[in-house]
Amino acid sequence: MQKFAFDEYLACQKNLVDADLKKFFSQKNALFDIMYYSVDGGKRIRPILAIAGYEACGGSDTGAIMPIACGLELIHTYSLIHDDLPAMDNDDFRRGKASAHRKFNEATAILSGDALFAYAFELFSSGNDYAPEKLEVIRVVSEAVGPQGVVHGQMLDICDMEQQPKVLRSIHLNKTAKFLAVAIKVGAIMAGASRTVIEKLHGAGICLGMLFQYTDDILDVVGDKNALGKTPGKDEASGKLTAPAVYGLEGARFRAQRYADRAKVQFRELGNEFEFFCQMTDFVLNRSF
Secondary structure (H helix, E strand, O other): OOHHHHHHHHHHHHHHHHHHHHHHOOOOOHHHHHHHHHHOOOOOHHHHHHHHHHHHOOOOOHHHHHHHHHHHHHHHHHHHHHHHOOOOOOOOEEOOEEOHHHHOOHHHHHHHHHHHHHHHHHHHOOOOOOHHHHHHHHHHHHHHHOOOOHHHHHHHHHOOOOOOHHHHHHHHHHHHHHHHHHHHHHHHHHOOOOHHHHHHHHHHHHHHHHHHHHHHHHHHHHOOHHHHOOOOOHHHHOOOOOHHHHHOHHHHHHHHHHHHHHHHHHHHHOOHHHHHHHHHHHHHHHOOO
16 A cells, blocks of 8 residues: 555545544534534544454445444543543643543533443444444453553553553553554454454554554654644653653654564564555654644
8 A cells, every 4th residue: 555545545534434423423412512522633543443454354334334433432532531631641632622621621521531431332332233243342342441451551550650661561551552452453353354363463453552652652752732632741740651751762762663563564464455554553653643
């Protein structure tokens, strides 16, 4: 896949995801408007990974994968809302605008995040077809975002931990990598891929997810607020355990490159159909936002 085709694919899939998200929030009540405030914006990386995983594994029914992809974005948004709260990172800026607790109030932000998390599983389970696949999706996503995944990572992130590589890896793995990897995995599950392919994709996705968090840590040091859509420098100011804090900026960049190389080797072992993920790896490695 050439660079221009990759960029076009990202833009096309983002537009499709944005359009479907609008549909899922088009009726309902005032709470849905509050929820959509936080959903609106963002790169849509996790939904796009799910769609790409689905297509690379032979899936062709857009109606089957889009609710799954959108559900992942709702869970991601819920995690951002809670991450920004005064009790957590206390960030006033997200996706280029006021974070939810600043736009509304803290209680409303918490409830909107709770509602997004629950609504995601409504989307995952919608419709009467693909029941076995959807059950598996619900199982693996729950595992990736719950007490053995994102929430565990967030808990480690707020604890006063020693600045050791082993601790850092555990935070990165649980807070970010497992969720990014499961986004690819659910696409493969919905496409009916073999267990071998699903697990190999998941392993490569872990490397991609570790890379994503490394670049996030790096951008907190060198990134621009307007490009990032959030406040840089917060991690260092709060004394958080990050890759630059443990390894230094150049050491973090070196290890980011190593995760990128590892991810691309594993994606390429799966065949030419998965070349998109190598392009995505380069995109994540070189991103400025």
